[in-house]
Amino acid sequence: MELLKIKNIEKYYGSRSNLTKAIDDISFTVNEGEFVAIMGASGSGKTTLLNCISTIDRVTAGNIFLEDTDVTHLKGRKLNQFRREKLGFIFQDFNLLDTLTAYENISLALSIQKYPVREIDKAVKNIAEQLGITDVLKKYPYQMSGGQKQRVASARAIVTEPKLVLADEPTGALDSKSARMLLERFEYLNKNNGTTIMMVTHDSFTASYTSRVIFIKDGKIFSELSRGDDSRKQFFNRIIDVVTLLGGDMSDAV
Amino acid sequence: MLFKLSLNNIRRSIRDYAVYFFTIVIGVAIFYLFNSIEEQEAFRKFKSHAPDDINDMISATLRGLSGFVSVVLGLLIVYASRFLMKRRGKEFAIYLMLGMGKRKVSAILFVETLLIGIGSLCVGLLLGVGLSQLMSALVADLFEADLDSYKFILSCKAAKMAAIYFGISYIVVMLFNGLMIGKCKLIDLIQTGRKAEKLHLKSPWLCVVIFAAASAMLIYAYRTVLDFNSLSGKMLLVCIVLGAVSTLLIFWSVSGLILRIVMSFRRGYYKGLNCFTFRQISSKMNTMVVSMTVICLILFGTICAISISLAFRDALNKEFKECCPADMELVITNKAYISDDNKNKDKYIRETPEEIMEKAGLSGIFSETSVINMYAQRKDEENIVYLDDLLGSHIDEYYDQKDTLYMIDNLDKVKTIVVSIEDFNKMWELFGREPLSIGRDEYFVLSDEKIIRPYLDKAAADGQEINFAGHKLTPAFDESVYGAVDMTSNHTNAGILVVDGSVLEGREPMMRAFHGNYKADSKEEKRAVDEDMRDKVFEFIKDNYTDKKEELFGMSYFTTKVGISDMTIGLGAMVTFIGLYLGLIFLITCAAIIALKQLSDSVDSVERYEMLRKVGAEEKSISCSLFIQTGTVFLLPLLLAVIHSVYGIRFAKPLMIGLFASQRMMSSIIATAAMVVFIYGGYFVITYLCSRSIIRSRRK
Numbered sequence: 010m011e012l013l014k015i016k017n018i019e020k021y022y023g024s025r026s027n028l029t030k031a032i033d034d035i036s037f038t039v040n041e042g043e044f045v046a047i048m049g050a051s052g053s054g055k056t057t058l059l060n061c062i063s064t065i066d067r068v069t070a071g072n073i074f075l076e077d078t079d080v081t082h083l084k085g086r087k088l089n090q091f092r093r094e095k096l097g098f099i100f101q102d103f104n105l106l107d108t109l110t111a112y113e114n115i116s117l118a119l120s121i122q123k124y125p126v127r128e129i130d131k132a133v134k135n136i137a138e139q140l141g142i143t144d145v146l147k148k149y150p151y152q153m154s155g156g157q158k159q160r161v162a163s164a165r166a167i168v169t170e171p172k173l174v175l176a177d178e179p180t181g182a183l184d185s186k187s188a189r190m191l192l193e194r195f196e197y198l199n200k201n202n203g204t205t206i207m208m209v210t211h212d213s214f215t216a217s218y219t220s221r222v223i224f225i226k227d228g229k230i231f232s233e234l235s236r237g238d239d240s241r242k243q244f245f246n247r248i249i250d251v252v253t254l255l256g257g258d259m260s261d262a263v
Numbered sequence: 264m265l266f267k268l269s270l271n272n273i274r275r276s277i278r279d280y281a282v283y284f285f286t287i288v289i290g291v292a293i294f295y296l297f298n299s300i301e302e303q304e305a306f307r308k309f310k311s312h313a314p315d316d317i318n319d320m321i322s323a324t325l326r327g328l329s330g331f332v333s334v335v336l337g338l339l340i341v342y343a344s345r346f347l348m349k350r351r352g353k354e355f356a357i358y359l360m361l362g363m364g365k366r367k368v369s370a371i372l373f374v375e376t377l378l379i380g381i382g383s384l385c386v387g388l389l390l391g392v393g394l395s396q397l398m399s400a401l402v403a404d405l406f407e408a409d410l411d412s413y414k415f416i417l418s419c420k421a422a423k424m425a426a427i428y429f430g431i432s433y434i435v436v437m438l439f440n441g442l443m444i445g446k447c448k449l450i451d452l453i454q455t456g457r458k459a460e461k462l463h464l465k466s467p468w469l470c471v472v473i474f475a476a477a478s479a480m481l482i483y484a485y486r487t488v489l490d491f492n493s494l495s496g497k498m499l500l501v502c503i504v505l506g507a508v509s510t511l512l513i514f515w516s517v518s519g520l521i522l523r524i525v526m527s528f529r530r531g532y533y534k535g536l537n538c539f540t541f542r543q544i545s546s547k548m549n550t551m552v553v554s555m556t557v558i559c560l561i562l563f564g565t566i567c568a569i570s571i572s573l574a575f576r577d578a579l580n581k582e583f584k585e586c587c588p589a590d591m592e593l594v595i596t597n598k599a600y601i602s603d604d605n606k607n608k609d610k611y612i613r614e615t616p617e618e619i620m621e622k623a624g625l626s627g628i629f630s631e632t633s634v635i636n637m638y639a640q641r642k643d644e645e646n647i648v649y650l651d652d653l654l655g656s657h658i659d660e661y662y663d664q665k666d667t668l669y670m671i672d673n674l675d676k677v678k679t680i681v682v683s684i685e686d687f688n689k690m691w692e693l694f695g696r697e698p699l700s701i702g703r704d705e706y707f708v709l710s711d712e713k714i715i716r717p718y719l720d721k722a723a724a725d726g727q728e729i730n731f732a733g734h735k736l737t738p739a740f741d742e743s744v745y746g747a748v749d750m751t752s753n754h755t756n757a758g759i760l761v762v763d764g765s766v767l768e769g770r771e772p773m774m775r776a777f778h779g780n781y782k783a784d785s786k787e788e789k790r791a792v793d794e795d796m797r798d799k800v801f802e803f804i805k806d807n808y809t810d811k812k813e814e815l816f817g818m819s820y821f822t823t824k825v826g827i828s829d830m831t832i833g834l835g836a837m838v839t840f841i842g843l844y845l846g847l848i849f850l851i852t853c854a855a856i857i858a859l860k861q862l863s864d865s866v867d868s869v870e871r872y873e874m875l876r877k878v879g880a881e882e883k884s885i886s887c888s889l890f891i892q893t894g895t896v897f898l899l900p901l902l903l904a905v906i907h908s909v910y911g912i913r914f915a916k917p918l919m920i921g922l923f924a925s926q927r928m929m930s931s932i933i934a935t936a937a938m939v940v941f942i943y944g945g946y947f948v949i950t951y952l953c954s955r956s957i958i959r960s961r962r963k
Contacts, residue, residue: 093879104874108542126530
């Protein structure tokens with residue numbers, strides 16, 4: 010079933026005399042339960058695309074539908090409510106509140122949505138177990154490793170059971186071991202809980218954990234790969250091929 | 264190039280500098296205001312009337328206070344500049360990494376401080392001059408002087424002092440900054456922005472124990488301070504130290520406990536943004552234990568200073584009206600009473616007070632006069648009446664009073680002064696009262712001292728019988744009579760015995776007290792007559808006896824209503840002025856410290872609020888959380904300060920104004936509360952609004 014439908018969106022920056030097209034007519038759909046990666050070099054418009062979907066930024070033209078709501082037309086309170094209830098965010102720099110413990114960071118997402126206190130505890134412990142962070146629940150962010158922080162941040166994004174989880178370079182600040190652990194957890198959540206995840210990355214290794222990769226270049230869709238029945242290794246090799254085709258400036262990909 | 268960089272820096276970090284600039288401008292303005300008081304027209308007018316000793320006292324007090332104020336403001340400048348330095352560590356790190364020498368960075372900072380300094384000095388002085396115009400109206404009211412015409416006042420002396428003093432402060436700050444740049448390591452500068460929040464929770468049991476101990480200490484201090492009978496100077500000091508230490512401990516333990524307590528209410532804690540809000544409060548409080556203590560103590564001082572000084576002035580003015588029923592009084596010792604073996608007998612004034620007035624050519628100035636003879640009891644007499652005899656069985660109750668400092672503790676040694684009812688009535692009529700009549704074997708006591716009078720009343724009601732010079736006397740009324748013979752600025756007459764004239768037959772009076780009212784209608788006329796009268800009396804003394812104070816014998820008391828009024832208004836105004844002034848400076852200073860701290864905290868927390876928004880918190884609940892945080896930090900020190908003040912005022916009241924009859928402090932307390940709410944509350948609102956705009960600044 011179609012969850013996210015992006016229709017001819019455009020995003021321009023600057024004035025008439027000096028126009029930059031960050032997104033130039035992009036359309037695609039994401040089905041429920043999919044795990045999608047968006048790849049592209051820096052400046053290709055992938056973060057702008059994510060910002061538009063997450064309603065942090067507004068599109069210049071086109072529509073974005075989540076289920077049946079056109080998010081480009083939401084405003085004020087309705088927009089806040091939509092963001093809060095339908096979307097979950099994971100950021101490159103974790104964005105955890107340093108004054109709160111891991112437990113409180115996760116529960117905050119629930120209490121903002123006015124969950125009954127009784128259910129909060131159960132939900133937090135449940136998601137913590139799934140992400141393997143039960144041991145660190147009582148710790149503060151500065152007492153955790155980067156991988157643990159990112160898993161706490163992911164728990165916070167997922168615990169409210171959003172329709173769509175948006176992740177912006179989630180492995181960007183992690184070492185390869187932590188990155189692998191996090192991606193395995195994403196895979197697990199996607200397979201077992203049916204969580205729909207859309208992830209922006211420039212890292213081929215990270216992208217190889219997903220079921221579909223959309224490549225963007227200069228604000229346009231350049232290519233698209235589906236994993237099908239390939240193993241992760243085979244999928245990774247196919248991604249590398251496209252990356253090579255995309256150009257030299259993605260040479261930092263593993 | 265350096266100058267340009269500095270100027271650009273200021274322009275860029277204008278918001279950080281604004282707080283710094285604002286603080287210093289206020290400091291300069293207050294400093295100018297304080298030192299320009301002596302240039303105020305009303306103040307000068309008052310000084311020209313006031314006796315020399317009061318003028319000296321005022322000058323000395325002002326000088327001392329100005330020094331004290333300087334120190335407080337200097338500390339504020341250092342605090343504000345440190346805040347600024349902290350904010351800009353990263354910027355300096357970039358300069359250093361680009362290869363700029365430390366000396367050059369110091370130079371940039373030097374130029375910046377100089378620019379800000381000159382700017383704030385100018386703006387501050389302008390503000391001060393403007394405010395001093397406003398102050399002149401206020402001061403005129405305080406000194407009850409009429410300002411004939413509006414006059415623009417510009418005190419060069421005060422401006423010069425402000426410039427010199429703040430110049431010195433800036434030099435200290437510059438040296439301090441230079442030293443800091445020279446000493447610091449690059450790595451520390453780079454990491455100033457990164458916050459390694461170390462939030463280790465304090466042990467709750469330790470907090471509870473410390474809290475209990477601090478509360479017990481505080482209660483002990485409160486009780487000791489209010490027990491005047493056993494309070495010594497040393498004990499008072501101990502209590503003050505105890506109070507300060509327990510305040511610190513209370514803030515320390517509360518900062519540890521508050522989170523635990525809130526956390527135990529799971530339902531409330533995990534509701535909305537509450538867990539975030541209380542974590543923030545707890546972390547703020549943990550870093551502010553010392554400054555909160557200082558602020559609490561300063562607030563305590565402020566509240567006491569303002570309310571007591573206002574009450575003091577009220578009391579003085581009220582007393583004055585009651586205590587001066589006549590225009591002047593002159594008391595001369597009766598030369599015939601002085602024993603022959605007194606080696607100074609010849610130097611005593613020979614004339615009676617009436618004769619002095621006549622000989623000095625003053626008999627024409629009075630509309631009415633009276634003379635009252637005051638008799639003393641000789642040592643060798645039988646049946647001497649001491650003050651304690653007048654109290655009868657109530658003497659123990661009198662000594663048992665605990666809430667006063669001013670108790671006469673040797674009543675059994677004080678021989679009462681006796682006057683006749685005939686003399687008394689003459690004076691009483693001059694005072695504008697109804698004459699009283701008593702029988703041959705009756706007496707009453709004239710008293711206005713508020714500590715002893717209730718017991719005199721009780722003794723009179725009991726029918727306390729006394730034995731005076733072989734006469735058995737009973738009370739004429741069932742209470743004492745309120746009043747005194749001598750005019751003073753406050754009520755100090757413990758008791759004068761009034762008896763029938765026949766009882767005093769054959770005695771020589773010790774003193775004669777002369778009272779008179781002037782023939783004058785207006786205030787100015789009275790003042791002129793008064794000055795003329797005083798001059799003529801002293802001229803007479805000088806011509807006939809001596810012009811040296813220590814060689815003059817027999818002039819026991821010489822006072823006038825105008826003289827007492829000048830002194831009273833002067834004293835009241837000075838106390839009020841100093842109280843208000845100090846109170847306002849303290850209030851502004853500590854509110855500014857909290858505001859600065861809150862604003863810098865908000866700048867540090869921008870990221871956190873941004874995250875809350877990303878997680879989906881609504882703007883309304885974020886503002887609400889900020890409001891609670893700011894409110895708590897402002898309210899907690901005020902709360903404890905108010906509790907302190909309740910006891911502080913109760914302690915200071917008898918000390919400062921217990922001498923006077925006025926017991927009402929309500930109006931001055933309300934005035935104080937209004938002032939605190941207005942200034943402190945104003946700071947709170949401004950801080951909240953600024954913080955809100957800071958945390959919203961990055962919203963898209």
